[in-house]
Amino acid sequence: MKTINLDYAAGAPLDRAVLDKMISFFTEDYGNPSSGHSLGDKPRKAMEEARQNIALLIGADSKGIVFTASASEANNLAVKGLIKAGKKKGDHIIASAVEHFSVLNQLKSLQKEGYKVTLLPVDSYGAVNPEQLEKAITDQTILVSIQTANPEIGTIQPVEKLSALARDKEIPFHTDASAAAGWMELDVEKMGVDLLTLAGDQFYGPKGSGALYVRRGVRLMPLIEGGIQERGLRAGTENIPAIVGFGEAAKVARENLEERSKKFAALRDELKESLFNSIPHLHLNGHPENRLSRNLHVSVSFVEGEALLMRLQMAGIYVSSGSSCTSQALKSSHVLTALGLSPELAQGSLQLTLGPESKAEDIPYITEQLGEIAALLRNMSPLYHQYLKEENSNA
Amino acid sequence: MKTINLDYAAGAPLDRAVLDKMISFFTEDYGNPSSGHSLGDKPRKAMEEARQNIALLIGADSKGIVFTASASEANNLAVKGLIKAGKKKGDHIIASAVEHFSVLNQLKSLQKEGYKVTLLPVDSYGAVNPEQLEKAITDQTILVSIQTANPEIGTIQPVEKLSALARDKEIPFHTDASAAAGWMELDVEKMGVDLLTLAGDQFYGPKGSGALYVRRGVRLMPLIEGGIQERGLRAGTENIPAIVGFGEAAKVARENLEERSKKFAALRDELKESLFNSIPHLHLNGHPENRLSRNLHVSVSFVEGEALLMRLQMAGIYVSSGSSCTSQALKSSHVLTALGLSPELAQGSLQLTLGPESKAEDIPYITEQLGEIAALLRNMSPLYHQYLKEENSNA
Numbered sequence: 006m007k008t009i010n011l012d013y014a015a016g017a018p019l020d021r022a023v024l025d026k027m028i029s030f031f032t033e034d035y036g037n038p039s040s041g042h043s044l045g046d047k048p049r050k051a052m053e054e055a056r057q058n059i060a061l062l063i064g065a066d067s068k069g070i071v072f073t074a075s076a077s078e079a080n081n082l083a084v085k086g087l088i089k090a091g092k093k094k095g096d097h098i099i100a101s102a103v104e105h106f107s108v109l110n111q112l113k114s115l116q117k118e119g120y121k122v123t124l125l126p127v128d129s130y131g132a133v134n135p136e137q138l139e140k141a142i143t144d145q146t147i148l149v150s151i152q153t154a155n156p157e158i159g160t161i162q163p164v165e166k167l168s169a170l171a172r173d174k175e176i177p178f179h180t181d182a183s184a185a186a187g188w189m190e191l192d193v194e195k196m197g198v199d200l201l202t203l204a205g206d207q208f209y210g211p212k213g214s215g216a217l218y219v220r221r222g223v224r225l226m227p228l229i230e231g232g233i234q235e236r237g238l239r240a241g242t243e244n245i246p247a248i249v250g251f252g253e254a255a256k257v258a259r260e261n262l263e264e265r266s267k268k269f270a271a272l273r274d275e276l277k278e279s280l281f282n283s284i285p286h287l288h289l290n291g292h293p294e295n296r297l298s299r300n301l302h303v304s305v306s307f308v309e310g311e312a313l314l315m316r317l318q319m320a321g322i323y324v325s326s327g328s329s330c331t332s333q334a335l336k337s338s339h340v341l342t343a344l345g346l347s348p349e350l351a352q353g354s355l356q357l358t359l360g361p362e363s364k365a366e367d368i369p370y371i372t373e374q375l376g377e378i379a380a381l382l383r384n385m386s387p388l389y390h391q392y393l394k395e396e397n398s399n400a
Numbered sequence: 401m402k403t404i405n406l407d408y409a410a411g412a413p414l415d416r417a418v419l420d421k422m423i424s425f426f427t428e429d430y431g432n433p434s435s436g437h438s439l440g441d442k443p444r445k446a447m448e449e450a451r452q453n454i455a456l457l458i459g460a461d462s463k464g465i466v467f468t469a470s471a472s473e474a475n476n477l478a479v480k481g482l483i484k485a486g487k488k489k490g491d492h493i494i495a496s497a498v499e500h501f502s503v504l505n506q507l508k509s510l511q512k513e514g515y516k517v518t519l520l521p522v523d524s525y526g527a528v529n530p531e532q533l534e535k536a537i538t539d540q541t542i543l544v545s546i547q548t549a550n551p552e553i554g555t556i557q558p559v560e561k562l563s564a565l566a567r568d569k570e571i572p573f574h575t576d577a578s579a580a581a582g583w584m585e586l587d588v589e590k591m592g593v594d595l596l597t598l599a600g601d602q603f604y605g606p607k608g609s610g611a612l613y614v615r616r617g618v619r620l621m622p623l624i625e626g627g628i629q630e631r632g633l634r635a636g637t638e639n640i641p642a643i644v645g646f647g648e649a650a651k652v653a654r655e656n657l658e659e660r661s662k663k664f665a666a667l668r669d670e671l672k673e674s675l676f677n678s679i680p681h682l683h684l685n686g687h688p689e690n691r692l693s694r695n696l697h698v699s700v701s702f703v704e705g706e707a708l709l710m711r712l713q714m715a716g717i718y719v720s721s722g723s724s725c726t727s728q729a730l731k732s733s734h735v736l737t738a739l740g741l742s743p744e745l746a747q748g749s750l751q752l753t754l755g756p757e758s759k760a761e762d763i764p765y766i767t768e769q770l771g772e773i774a775a776l777l778r779n780m781s782p783l784y785h786q787y788l789k790e791e792n793s794n795a
């Protein structure tokens with residue numbers, strides 16, 4: 006049977022160039038960059054080259070890049086690291102309601118410790134309104150954390166405008182760019198951010214590769230204390246193969262940014278058009294234009310997402326019905342709830358993320374299968390039959 | 401020129417079987433174990449198989465294994481995670497003076513937060529005396545953390561006796577077994593420990609692979625908050641290739657434990673004998689017998705370790721003159737200081753760690769080179785000439 010992966014946000018194969026670059030660091034150049042002797046030289050040089058490539062992807066000084074093992078770790082280092090350093094006095098933190106759980110769950114813990122948290126609402130497209138941020142800032146605000154783009158619905162946030170408001174009041178601004186990096190142009194200067202989270206595995210780099218950009222002058226306490234690696238900000242033997250792969254993926258992403266993003270946006274729009282042209286009761290989630298190029302997110306009325314997902318899988322099509330971190334735990338995503346989507350539409354949602362093997366030839370098959378399965382499930386829904394009855398009586 | 405690596409503690413090549421097992425998870429089986437669809441099945445199964453193999457290496461229930469990205473992270477999760485969970489009331493923590501910095505530096509931070517810390521002294525071999533622990537325990541003690549074996553000098557601690565004292569008082573006992581695991585038999589039941597730290601890269605597994613064993617009933621707060629991976633104890637997309645490699649390395653280590661450890665102990669003893677038979681002014685650090693099989697640690701009187709290291713490197717021999725995490729930062733190791741070694745002997749110390757390419761045929765060359773270089777450097781030392789003068793006048 007055909008296999009069509011439309012869930013590349015959950016995981017993607019390594020770019021061949023990336024894996025090729027990594028291999029020798031597993032077997033030959035296995036030295037420790039912190040070593041006093043020359044077995045550490047090649048790994049150390051490769052690590053600094055990777056740091057440079059990652060910095061270039063976001064227009065940053067490479068000295069500001071701190072390697073971590075994931076975006077979740079980088080988000081934790083950003084939020085807890087900044088707050089523990091306690092440079093700015095106050096007890097108020099602002100974030101958006103659609104942040105990743107690796108931001109939101111920290112805030113819940115910090116609330117228990119006595120911090121005050123404001124979660125900014127989003128509009129029906131998932132975007133934060135700068136006016137809402139302006140109103141939320143107080144003289145006690147010590148951190149604003151708003152993502153660059155949403156990992157689930159793909160909506161891009163107006164980070165530049167948001168960060169300007171924070172900067173005006175000298176409040177550090179963190180952005181989780183893990184879904185955005187590698188897929189849109191990012192520049193920490195233009196964006197005006199102090200802390201920025203990256204995930205290598207979100208742009209065909211290896212799992213276990215993440216980073217936090219830290220602007221010069223921003224003081225953090227380490228989350229993982231110990232050795233003096235990463236200028237004392239993150240202890241532990243450097244995972245050189247992952248770092249090297251991360252750097253190579255950043256290089257490839259930067260060199261192909263425009264081409265990749267145009268190609269995926271075109272393919273995504275073709276898929277969107279095909280689905281909306283032939284499937285009734287379909288709703289687009291997220292912003293119609295201002296969204297990540299590889300992301301499409303839809304809700305199917307009268308249909309339960311899990312059932313859809315299972316039947317699509319039987320047809321060889323793999324999609325997600327929420328963020329992969331939560332799909333095993335929760336029914337309805339906090340992001341869709343924040344959009345004001347009805348529970349019914351939130352439960353019938355599908356996140357479609359394109360990747361290296363996505364192709365236009367598969368669109369008719371995807372459309373046909375999704376259309377048939379949606380029709381089948383809809384027919385099994387009491388809500389749908391009630392809706393039909395009401396439509397008929399209205400007619 | 402010959403290349404002889406005697407610094408495998410700082411980094412070692414991946415076992416071929418380990419790398420082979422990892423590769424498909426980079427390129428084909430790249431799915432996310434948390435996915436709701438079947439692309440996550442193979443990675444999830446592989447992850448649980450790895451968890452099982454790691455558990456078997458330490459006689460634990462696989463449910464107790466929490467994956468991390470390093471031993472440093474596992475040590476931080478153990479200490480801070482336990483203290484933050486605050487199940488046992490009190491403000492006193494006990495550790496040994498020869499713990500790794502990823503334990504010691506946390507304790508420094510905790511002291512600043514108001515916790516009281518007792519660092520137990522060690523004897524001249526580097527071992528903790530259980531009587532010292534018994535005296536140090538108070539009704540305020542909430543954690544005892546003592547390593548299984550020292551990563552620098554290789555001395556094995558009497559963990560069983562130490563943990564029994566903590567257990568008597570219902571105090572959780574953590575042991576950093578990152579240097580020991582894979583090289584000696586470990587069993588969390590016999591050892592009587594509640595938390596145990598592992599590092600895959602210390603037994604030919606990949607960098608970026610670590611774990612914390614957590615005994616059932618021991619409550620921890622996560623260090624990295626976010627998704628519900630690792631039963632909520634460690635958020636972030638699972639690094640499946642690293643986890644799979646870690647599991648395979650654990651399997652290989654377990655299957656070859658006795659053979660490996662005998663082989664290395666024999667080779668190490670042969671090296672030791674050869675060095676001590678032909679090089680004067682040499683001192684053994686650590687316990688003569690009760691030490692890790694692949695570890696040898698010596699001090700050369702009248703000689704500075706860094707100079708020795710540099711000249712050995714010119715002869716193609718790579719050694720370490722302290723733990724690799726600190727060799728770029730500090731002159732004298734806290735471990736050697738804790739043994740009561742004179743600063744002079746501490747500075748002239750060499751850590752020799754055997755590995756996969758170590759062989760008996762190299763011993764004469766190592767002995768000859770170290771002998772010649774030590775003699776050369778000794779002759780340049782004013783202290784040595786003073787010593788000779790005193791010897792002559794005494795004669």
